[in-house]
Amino acid sequence: MEVFLIRLLQFMLAISLLVLLHEGGHFFFSKLFGVRVEKFFLFFDPWFHIFQFKPKNSDTTYGIGWLPLGGYCKISGMIDESFDTEQMKQPAQKWEFRSKPAWQRLLIMIGGVLVNFLLALFIYSMVLFYWGDSYIKVQDMTMGMKFNTEAKEIGFRDGDVLIGTDEKEFKKFDVDLFRNIADAKSVTVKRNGKTVVVNLPEDMSLLKMVKADPAFLRPIIPADVDSVMPNMAAAKAGIKKGDRIVAFNGKAINSWCDFDDQIAVLRDVLTAKAKTTADSLKVRTATVAYKSKANGKVDTTQVVLSPELQLGLSKSSLVKYYKPVTTEYGFFESFPAGVKYGLDVLRGYVDDLKYVFSADGAKSLGGFGAIGSLFPPVWDWMLFWKMTAFLSIILAFMNILPIPALDGGHVLFLIYEMVTGRAPSEKFLLYAEYIGFGILILLMFVANLNDVLRWLGIMS
Numbered sequence: 001m002e003v004f005l006i007r008l009l010q011f012m013l014a015i016s017l018l019v020l021l022h023e024g025g026h027f028f029f030s031k032l033f034g035v036r037v038e039k040f041f042l043f044f045d046p047w048f049h050i051f052q053f054k055p056k057n058s059d060t061t062y063g064i065g066w067l068p069l070g071g072y073c074k075i076s077g078m079i080d081e082s083f084d085t086e087q088m089k090q091p092a093q094k095w096e097f098r099s100k101p102a103w104q105r106l107l108i109m110i111g112g113v114l115v116n117f118l119l120a121l122f123i124y125s126m127v128l129f130y131w132g133d134s135y136i137k138v139q140d141m142t143m144g145m146k147f148n149t150e151a152k153e154i155g156f157r158d159g160d161v162l163i164g165t166d167e168k169e170f171k172k173f174d175v176d177l178f179r180n181i182a183d184a185k186s187v188t189v190k191r192n193g194k195t196v197v198v199n200l201p202e203d204m205s206l207l208k209m210v211k212a213d214p215a216f217l218r219p220i221i222p223a224d225v226d227s228v229m230p231n232m233a234a235a236k237a238g239i240k241k242g243d244r245i246v247a248f249n250g251k252a253i254n255s256w257c258d259f260d261d262q263i264a265v266l267r268d269v270l271t272a273k274a275k276t277t278a279d280s281l282k283v284r285t286a287t288v289a290y291k292s293k294a295n296g297k298v299d300t301t302q303v304v305l306s307p308e309l310q311l312g313l314s315k316s317s318l319v320k321y322y323k324p325v326t327t328e329y330g331f332f333e334s335f336p337a338g339v340k341y342g343l344d345v346l347r348g349y350v351d352d353l354k355y356v357f358s359a360d361g362a363k364s365l366g367g368f369g370a371i372g373s374l375f376p377p378v379w380d381w382m383l384f385w386k387m388t389a390f391l392s393i394i395l396a397f398m399n400i401l402p403i404p405a406l407d408g409g410h411v412l413f414l415i416y417e418m419v420t421g422r423a424p425s426e427k428f429l430l431y432a433e434y435i436g437f438g439i440l441i442l443l444m445f446v447a448n449l450n451d452v453l454r455w456l457g458i459m460s
Contacts, residue, residue, distance in 0.1 A: 003377040010379070011372040012068070014388040016042060018116060018395055019071040025115030026073040029108040036095045039074035041065050069444075075108070078410075079429045102418045109410045116396035123389035124345075125338025131382045133337075134326040135172035136318050138162050139190075143220040143321070146257035150208075151216050155198040159220070160189040173219060173318075175210065179348060182206040206352060214264065220255045224316040225290075232312020233303040239313065242293035247300070249286050256315050263309050270309065284309065346393050404436025 020042055030037050037060045041049070045065030052063025065071075077096025092099045097108065144159035152158075162177070164170050165184030170177050181187060182204045186197050209216040223245040228234045239245075245253045248262045266283060274280040284305040291298050305311060329337050371391070376383045402412040409432065417423040424432075 006377060006379055007372050007375045010375040010384055010387070014375075014384070014391055015068070017388065018119075018392050019043075021115050021119055022112040022395060022399070023071050023073040025111030025113070026075065026108060027111075028115075029104075029111040030073070030075055030097075033100055033104040033108065034095055035097050035100060035104075035108065036060075036076040037073055038076055039063070039072070041073075042071045043068045044070065044072065073112075079426065079433055102414055102423075106411060106414045106418070109407050109414065110400070113396045113400045113407055116392045116399070120345075120389040120392035120396065121339050121342040123338075123385050123392070124341045125334045127382060127385050127389070128329045128337050128341065129331055129334035132326045132328040134324045136322045136324050138170040138173055138177065140322050141173070141219055141318070143222075143255075145217045146214075146220050146255060147217050148212055148214045150212065154200060156187075156189070156217070157191060160191050160196075160198075162217075163188040163190060163195070175206075176344075176348060178209045178216070179206050179351070182209065214257070214261055218257050219318060220257060221316060221318060221321070223253050223256050223259050224320070226314040226316045226320075229312040229314075232310065233305055234311045234313040237288060237290075237301040237303045238299070239288070239290050240293070244291045244293070245288065246291050246298060247287075247289035266305075266309055280307070342389070342393060345390060346397065349394065349397065403439060404432035405440055406436065409433075409436055 039061050041063050043065035044067040050064045054061040075097045077098040144161045147156040162170050165180050166186045186199045225243045253259050270283045274283050289300040400408040402408045413424050
């Protein structure tokens, strides 16, 4: 529950900030060009609102809605998600959106996207300035990687140290490493002190690699215990910080990868066969062998895992075994570095969109639950800001897509007007808004339904 609340708080804080600044972009350009903004709301407020106020001598009502699906800035004289057709039946006023030149309306519509994109670049710059760029070089991971069955069929072997592809060297262990493998023809590894080239098939898929269970590849990390949680299975069994897990249910454990694989086996059994409380208890009762750091002896004990199959310990991390490389940036140096970082993130995100149009890609769509799970389980300001910047880039890109009801749809119609000199009819714009809004609701329904199905274990 604590992890859920921490992630929920981070998600709500990030989304609130991004929505406020996005709508603030529309608000800024509207005020700049003398367009009246009737409402400025964080979250939607169908039927009722949590809070609202209207400053004296102001045309704008500010407030907070109850439906946390975004926010809106209701601009006078425009067809938007409010579907206010009555206002459009009245004669146009000089302070309305529809009365302004097309170039001003265009700036008003791209204001939100512009703010989100610039915000992401600014956040990345400040993260690099404050924390620097710290990572462990993949080539320095001398214990190598653990590969799944599909990777071994291609030619990889457990313990291979990744060097690079035929196009570039690997830098850090992140999604870009998988992306580089998916786009490459071959991967160079160091195996038993020798350099080996693994030729890749043409149908390598980033989506399949990141969704594979067990993972396509994982860093090998010794199964050393970093800390033990009180009153849970590990603590009751006498396992202490620094001890090493060497076997689980009779299976040898050489790394945390092996341990995770054994837990995955139990999870499948629990899902398939544990119909009663007694069944669940039987599955969760396991035998653990661990080597004591204090005396070097191996002890074997029986434990009862939590209903979530947790042993109640924290695993050792890569930084215990490898020294990170840190690149520090001065204040002015951080901006070009932050811009490059942000553009690389955007480039990778756009490149990955091709997978959305496949059957597996549609299943991989995630809603609010999936987004929330991307935040760290503990409060980490660096990871929070990096995740916020990533969401800001996604919000900017998705909003500029030429779909009616999104900013990009309005931009498309405005460009058409500027090129042809003729504006689409209000009736056309209204129907386009209905269609676009319907598409968005459908996509949101599918994405959040996927979250529910994954939570129920019906879909992986």
